[in-house]
Amino acid sequence: MSADQEELFERLATAVFELDEALAAKLSQEVLDRGYDAWNAVEHGLLAGVNRAGKLFDEEEYFVPELLIAADAMYAGLAILRPHIKGHDSGFNRKVVIGVVQGDTHDIGKNLVRIMLEVAGFEVHDLGRDVPPRKFVEAAIALKADVIALSTLMTTTMERMGEVVSILEAEQVRNRFKVIVGGSPLSQQFSDRIGADGYAPKAAQAVELTKRLVGLVNAA
């Protein structure tokens, strides 16, 4: 990679990290104008920027707004670069089906986890919010997903998560998927009780958990 190219990717990463959506879009266009590889720009620019934001989020330096705005900047760049990405290999090809369980429409936490999983290289299928248990199962089967990620903010809807596990068992497909759960009223005990494979209290830890569950502990 040439020094010029590296310098541009670094500026792209900084634009995302410093929450400058317009600059991220402008620099992404510049990547194309100069004929650099789009995937390299995504990896060393956009994703590197969100990763740095995610680290600060973990250290309580950044908060929800910063992370979501950084993600917006990333998506702005991605919209420009994506059509020009030639087949690439992120090192692994794992799919996650994610959504907020039925009865709940609070989706900011789920969106944070989705962003961080995407940045980590997972192919994430977002079913949105207020998603019936059966729909998670159907989507996971149809997409041949590796992981089903369930989110809720409300005490009153957390039991829906157990229903997803029950349906997987009833359909005799439980062992095809890892089920992870998250949301403020949950705990490891709850996850154990409903027979999920894992729980993470924070978005960044959800990524580590997911990687561990699909056997990618040491993967990038």
Place this chain on the structure above:
Amino acid sequence: MAQVHFRSHDLRIEVEKGSSLLDAARRGRIRLDAPCNGAGTCGKCKVRLDDDARDAARIVASDKLSEADRRDGFVLLCTTLVEGDLALDMPVGAEHGLKILEHGQQIDLPLAPWIGKRHRPELNATEVLSGADVIAQEPGDTTPYSYGLAIDIGSTTIVASLIDLGTGSRVGSASALNPQAHHAQDVLSRIKLGSTPEGLALLAGEVIGEINRLIGELVAEARIPRRRIYEAVIAGNTCMLHLAAKVDPEPLGRYPYTPTLTGDRHLSSRALGLAISKSGLVYVPPIVSGFVGADITAGMLSASLAEAKGVTLFVDIGTNGEMVLARDGHLQATSTAAGPAFEGMNIACGMRAAQGAIERVSLEGGDVSVQTIGDAPAVGLCGSGLLDAIAELAVHGVIESSGRFTKNRGALPPGLQARFGERDGKPVFHLTETVFLSQGDIRQVQLAKGAVRAGIDVLLRRNGLIAAQVDRALIAGSFGYHLTVRSLLDIGLFPPEFDGKAEYVGNTSQTGAEALLTHAPSRESLARLVRAVEAVELANDDAFTKVFVAAMAFPRPNRPELEAVA
């Protein structure tokens, strides 16, 4: 069995070995905050044990205690199990009175109660009338004796006033904490508990029991018999009313949060178990939705929102920030989930508004000064103190607009620089030697105030309005009453344009209930108004996340005009 001696309360309680200290405290009817209901997750029931007491207990480790706390001998009541006789002191704040606001803005209405009396000399009896219907007959002429109750059931507090229906005057009022909080702190936990038949019976029994106790106080004070109380108007949020009326609250816990009880109904006092006249009635005001209840509709009446000219924003700041935008008689209502931060929950040094709670904070003059409830030594921060503190931190540049502690501490006055400390490896800001604010605390307040502000911004936006076009901002609810408009503006819960337009209207749920009690025609007009109220579901607004994200920012130091709103 083992004996637990609560030295601070001079109380000895016998419990089974293996019971938790929290159980023992509850058995002794010592009130204290345990929002997680003994699950060991909130860390609020912290208490210090001496070595003797530690030897007689089994202490289950909890990550809710810091290293420093553990070293200092602190444990959680809920995860400490009694093995033998022991003695301890309860923390300051347990069983102290709370500040409860009983009344709000009043409206002038002629006396026209639903309950009437008609003396029938030929029968030597008096008929009790519900509207035009005779509901009871009493011997002799009892026409001068007719009373009613106006009750506001809040998630935290219950207020009841006794009204003379012959004169419309308030004979007395009394308040108490809502005992349901012992079983489940927040509304969602109560919905969950109330969704089982046993849980519903428990929660209904608790709240009705407490109301009956208040009625007992009121009639004793006024020296009147309970049977002369013929009607109670009960306002409160949608969940509280479901629980009081023993209606399954389960649908309130899931989208689209549809209430079973819609209000504008007369129920019988007997069905509710209310200790008033056997033929007495209970009127429940109309309900808009799962999260905009009779407390808000009673407030609409009390604050005369239907008649208000121009643009009025009515905001009830609490665990849920409910708000109504009134525009020349057209009303829209919504509610935002502010969470429990305003009640001092999930805040490291948070506590209820009890003795020793810091309620005012100032950073003027380059140092911190605090004022506590009862001028007692500071033991924690209540909601109003928390907001005041964070407003001051924002104004004086201790925190950045993003909410992060400033990276540029050197630019602060030395008195403020010296207030920074560390707790579990993370920076904190000390208000006093023992009471501090963590970065996490500031984040909790950002989420809470951001939710309310986002609600305001979305409501305005949907109506093509900007903040400057709002003529009046009315602050309702007992929590809001303890806040200063300055701190609401300084943390950005209100847009800067509300400066000079905000006023307190107090507990309008209670005064609205009183108005409905003494002026029955208002019931019909309010029901009509509420049918026309548009309930806005914020989660369905596409712009909500973006507005919410912007609303979490604090105004820049001393220059609110720089606040950027997306």
